[in-house]
Amino acid sequence: MEPVTVIGTPVSPFVRKVLVCLDLKGVPYKVDPIVAFFTGYAFEEVSPLRLIPVLMLGDITLTDSSVICEYIDEAFPGHPLLPSDPADRAHARWLDEYADTRLAAVLLWKLFNEATVNPSVWGQKRDVRALKRIVDEDIPPLLDYLEGQLPKDDFLFGELGMADISIAAQFRNAGWARFAPDATRWPIVAGFVERVLSHPVVVARALLEDAMMKTPIADQRRVAGEHGLPLTETTFMESTTARPGPMTTRR
Ligand SMILES: N[C@@H](CCC(=O)N[C@@H](CS)C(=O)NCC(=O)O)C(=O)O
Structure with missing residues (x-):
């Protein structure tokens, strides 16, 4: 192939x-x-x-x-990667969309950016108070929502699929900002994220x-x-100086 x-x-x-x-x-x-x-x-x-x-x-x-x-x-x-039933497929697409927009807005573009990208790419000082505000105020409503959406055991639609991966992938980046969902307050979310991130693949x-x-x-x-990643022969990387794009949210 x-x-x-x-x-x-x-x-x-x-x-x-x-x-x-x-x-x-x-x-x-x-x-x-x-x-x-x-x-x-x-x-x-x-x-x-x-x-x-x-x-x-x-x-x-x-x-x-x-x-x-x-x-x-x-x-x-x-x-x-998606379930076969039309209603389940639509539900999977919604959860994928929620992860790529709302979870990403907070866990990635706020938390991960503040903790890692802003200092390393844009040369900005890490704002510790902003990080605390994100963890204390911005993240909890997202976890409250997911606590009612995710399965207690297993993955969302049986086998590991796109929506499971989209959600857990955002938490993996949040982990590099030293954040993990509190398992006493959001046991279902914490268990789900752990389950997906422990899948062998x-x-x-x-x-x-x-x-x-x-x-x-x-x-x-x-x-x-x-580390064994098969590489392309050529690269689109052209510079070590960062240049924002049309969708760059923080710099
Ligand atoms: N909705 C897009 C989001 C892609 C995205 O935001 N990628 C980030 C990297 S995590 C990026 O390329 N950022 C460059 C920028 O913000 O200018 C997707 O699902 O592929």
Whole structure:
């Protein structure tokens, strides 16, 4: 089978979602492990919003992790990424959307950005009071909602699927900002996140992701290769100076 090309660092929750879905399907891939801020104008030709991930296969170029994962589900046989019942499929898409918008707005663009991206990419001082406010005020309503949505045991629709991965992927990034849901207050959310992040296909990615988190931008491609990530021959990374894109929310 011809490998698909995935553009984007495995540290991104949206790239993680795509790579886990490809692994579940057994589809081979090559990765250009870039951070979108360090790309040039050539990247805009494949990603109009200058966002990762991008998936390329033959003359197909797709952006947006949900669009990509639904394509993977329809184009490749094997492990289903969405349930088959129409109502369940719609529900899975809603939870995926909730993760990619609302959870990401707080866990990624507020918490993870404040704790890691703002200091390392944009050279800003970490705002400890802002971090406390995010944890004390912004995150709890999200966890209250998820506590009523997620299953107590097992995954959302039987086998591990796109919606499970989308939700847990955001918590993986929150973990790098030293946040985990309090299991005494939100036992269902805490158990669910732990269950998805302990799935062998997800665990298999963890060492590489942790290594990338500790590596300066200029060395990330080399380190990804050393950790066994199959790399593309060329890269869209053009600079070590960050440049915001049209969707960049914090800088
Ligand atoms: N809804 C998009 C979100 C993708 C996204 O926000 N990716 C981030 C990386 S985690 C990015 O490329 N950010 C660059 C920027 O904000 O300019 C998806 O699901 O693929």
